[in-house]
Amino acid sequence: MEESALDRYLKEVLSHVRFKDVHAEIRRELTTHAEELREHLRSLESPEPLGGDDAGRIDAMIVRKLGAAETLGRQFDLAHRPRFDxxxxxxxxxxxxxxxxxxxxxxxxxxxxxxxxxxxxxxxxxxxxxxxxxxxxxxxxxxxxxxxxxxxxxxxxxxxxxxxxxxxxxxxxxxxxxxxxxxxxxxxxxxxxxxxxxxxxxxxxxxxxxxxxxxxxxxxxxxxxxxxxxxxxxxxxxxxxxxxxxxxxxxxxxxxxxxxxxxxxxxxxxxxxxxxxxxxxxxxxxxxxxxxxxxxxxxxxxxxxxxxxxxxxxxxxxxxxxxxxxxxxxxxxxxxxxxxxxxxxxxxxxxxxxxxxxxxxxxxxxxxxxxxxxxxxxxxxxxxxxxxxxxx
Amino acid sequence: MSVDKELLKGSTQTLVLTLLARKEMYGYQLIKELELLSGGLFELREGTLYPILHALEAERCVRSEWSSGDGARQRKYYSITKAGRAALKDKKVQWSEFRSAVDKVVFG
Known part of the structure; x- marks a missing residue:
């Protein structure tokens, strides 16, 4: 199955976060946010079910709204930088x-x-x-x-x-x-x-x-x-x-x-x-x-x-x-x-x-x-x- | 009218803590609330809110918990802590002094 634009985006964000243990939490949170956004964007468009192209277009809009993957990944990395006691x-x-x-x-x-x-x-x-x-x-x-x-x-x-x-x-x-x-x-x-x-x-x-x-x-x-x-x-x-x-x-x-x-x-x-x-x-x-x-x-x-x-x-x-x-x-x-x-x-x-x-x-x-x-x-x-x- | 993103950057933590001091919220709700209260002026790159929330959580200013919202959707709710309220108080004082200083310089 082909990888969606959102999956590729999440992968890129996570590639900048060095602390691997936190990856699942970030992925879950951003995916939940993307679902909220998708619902909102769909409500603005046609009430008819979306075809493959439209779904891809909405994914691209979600990615754009979330911001640059590298910047976001680096910000997460900073928030979760491993600290040694x-x-x-x-x-x-x-x-x-x-x-x-x-x-x-x-x-x-x-x-x-x-x-x-x-x-x-x-x-x-x-x-x-x-x-x-x-x-x-x-x-x-x-x-x-x-x-x-x-x-x-x-x-x-x-x-x-x-x-x-x-x-x-x-x-x-x-x-x-x-x-x-x-x-x-x-x-x-x-x-x-x-x-x-x-x-x-x-x-x-x-x-x-x-x-x-x-x-x-x-x-x-x-x-x-x-x-x-x-x-x-x-x-x-x-x-x-x-x-x-x-x-x-x-x-x-x-x-x-x-x-x-x-x-x-x-x-x-x-x-x-x-x-x-x-x-x-x-x-x-x-x-x-x-x-x-x-x-x-x-x-x-x-x-x-x-x-x-x-x-x-x-x-x-x-x-x-x-x-x-x-x-x-x-x-x-x-x-x-x-x-x-x-x-x-x-x-x-x-x-x-x-x-x-x-x-x-x-x-x-x-x-x-x-x-x-x-x-x-x-x-x-x-x-x-x-x-x-x-x-x- | 839109504002320079750099102006917003320095005050995002204060804005987030202020909203969370009113009630617990999940990320998407925070963004929408921020847009609504600022009359659409504060429009964040939506993803960038999360590293801010995670950093605040690492500083123990907010805490989070996954729970089901409307329907079956799981949402991560953030709420302010005692340390967060103290930090917000400090940030409000700083902001007030900063704004007065800028006003003095810019408007005389």
């Missing part, structure tokens, strides 16, 4: 530098450097992935994460390992701290699943509530309090930003809160840190902030400033995004880093009475799989900012 990149770069420098002192620079490189690869990959593809993967990610957690808890010696009572997943000699990792993966999946919760059927809403509560119950059942608190806070942030109904959020808050309260009540709390009494391995994981500050006050202040700055920056970006899904995803990421940074600072400085087990300071603490996933989240956040003008 340099502030976020610098903050993460600072934290990574301080973290790697600390790992050098523990003799772990090579291994952590390798994981960081792998994480940067993930960051670049996720930066370019389209949000629609991420959202489509939500249910799959939820199911796979659930199965991996179950495998690591009940899978037997070949796939599960336990260190300090925490379940690890063994994959080809690698020990993956699946509990911490699963918080991020569950939150990522729920960001997609919770979209348009209010429009779903009652059965689907009940299913969503169960799907939101099940991981929390699992963490607390397995004795992982910190991942439970982290998951609870992040999921609440996701629900609030995703526009879930008040009754849904309240039900989740009350049930989750009761679960947490009943578990936390029986736990011991540590309110001060004496590094001389901290075991070697914990100095580069749970107590990394205290270790960094102990060796260099400048690095400690830098890490704290960059960590808090990262959280504030991510939270402030949320309202700049048009897509509800990307907003939810970014709010979840901000909440996740927020709890991690705040928890680490409080437990490492002895300011607040919080438990000190299993806490990771993002990009500072030693740990491969978490480094990869954290950098992957930054990739998604950078991609979300680049696509801030997209509605969906």
């Amino acid at each position: 340099w502030t976020l990149a610098v903050l993460v770069g600072l934290l990574l530098s301080v973290g790697l420098s600390a790992m050098g002192k523990f003799g772990l620079l090579g291994r952590q450097g390798l994981w960081s490189l792998l994480g940067l690869g993930t960051l670049v990959g996720l930066f370019f992935v389209r949000p629609a593809a991420l959202r489509r993967a939500s249910l799959g990610i939820y199911v796979v994460t659930f199965l991996l957690c179950a495998l690591s808890l009940f899978g037997g010696a070949s796939v599960s390992a336990f260190h300090a009572g925490q379940p690890y997943l063994s994959v080809g000699g690698l020990q993956i701290k699946i509990v911490d990792l699963s918080v991020i993966l569950f939150a990522f999946a729920l960001a997609g699943l919770l979209q348009a919760q209010a429009t779903k059927t009652r059965i689907a809403q009940a299913g969503l509530l169960i799907a939101s509560l099940a991981p929390l119950g699992g963490y607390l059942f397995a004795g992982s309090v910190y991942p439970g608190v982290l998951y609870f806070c992040v999921t609440l942030a996701l629900m609030l930003v995703a526009g879930c109904t008040g009754s849904f959020v309240r039900t989740y808050g009350i049930m989750g809160g009761l679960l947490l309260a009943s578990t936390v009540q029986s736990r011991s709390f540590v309110s001060a840190v004496d590094l001389s009494r901290v075991a070697g391995a914990e100095r580069h994981t749970d107590f990394i902030f205290a270790s960094v500050s102990d060796s260099s006050l400048v690095f400690g202040v830098l890490a704290m400033t960059a960590g808090v700055g990262l959280v504030i920056h991510l939270a402030s970006r949320v309202r700049e995004l048009r897509s509800p899904y990307l907003r939810t995803l970014l709010a979840g990421t901000a909440a996740l880093f927020g709890v991690e940074v705040l928890w680490s600072l409080l437990s490492n400085s002895g300011i607040g009475p919080v438990p000190v087990t299993g806490v990771n300071f993002p990009f500072l603490s030693y740990g491969g799989s978490l480094m990869v996933v954290h950098l992957g989240l930054i990739g998604i956040a950078l991609g979300a900012y680049r696509r801030r003008t997209l509605a969906s």
Whole structure:
């Protein structure tokens, strides 16, 4: 079939718009406008149905009224020029530098450097992935994460390992701290699943509530309090930003809160840190902030400033995004880093009475799989900012 | 009478925000309203309105939503935001000062 004058025109306009993700939206809007114009122009002419030549003539008139394709394309390009979130990149770069420098002192620079490189690869990959593809993967990610957690808890010696009572997943000699990792993966999946919760059927809403509560119950059942608190806070942030109904959020808050309260009540709390009494391995994981500050006050202040700055920056970006899904995803990421940074600072400085087990300071603490996933989240956040003008 | 397009260019954002401050509208409706209110004096190249709307949206001055208008046709409606109203207030002050300055120079 021969291409119409309008199709050729739209193609030329779009050829000047570098940001491809916005092409469909521009095409749809200009086509709708052309339809309005066509209707108007036809009403001015003969009431008889138009033949091929007349239709072509009207198309040409529409194109003329819309204006020069190149000028229009360049104006759209200017309105949608991709922007890179340099502030976020610098903050993460600072934290990574301080973290790697600390790992050098523990003799772990090579291994952590390798994981960081792998994480940067993930960051670049996720930066370019389209949000629609991420959202489509939500249910799959939820199911796979659930199965991996179950495998690591009940899978037997070949796939599960336990260190300090925490379940690890063994994959080809690698020990993956699946509990911490699963918080991020569950939150990522729920960001997609919770979209348009209010429009779903009652059965689907009940299913969503169960799907939101099940991981929390699992963490607390397995004795992982910190991942439970982290998951609870992040999921609440996701629900609030995703526009879930008040009754849904309240039900989740009350049930989750009761679960947490009943578990936390029986736990011991540590309110001060004496590094001389901290075991070697914990100095580069749970107590990394205290270790960094102990060796260099400048690095400690830098890490704290960059960590808090990262959280504030991510939270402030949320309202700049048009897509509800990307907003939810970014709010979840901000909440996740927020709890991690705040928890680490409080437990490492002895300011607040919080438990000190299993806490990771993002990009500072030693740990491969978490480094990869954290950098992957930054990739998604950078991609979300680049696509801030997209509605969906 | 027609006006020099360059004169219109600098004030299109103000005109668009002013119309959207009255009610939400879709692109075609905005153009027709602009023509009507200006007595046919402001006749834009119709396509050029959209990059202006998209730029205003990127600056969070307007927000948009696709919804069905009359019949089954889907239309993208634009509405002004709180930031847009603040920007409009600034633009109106700027315009008033600019107009007074031009009048002083041109008409003495």
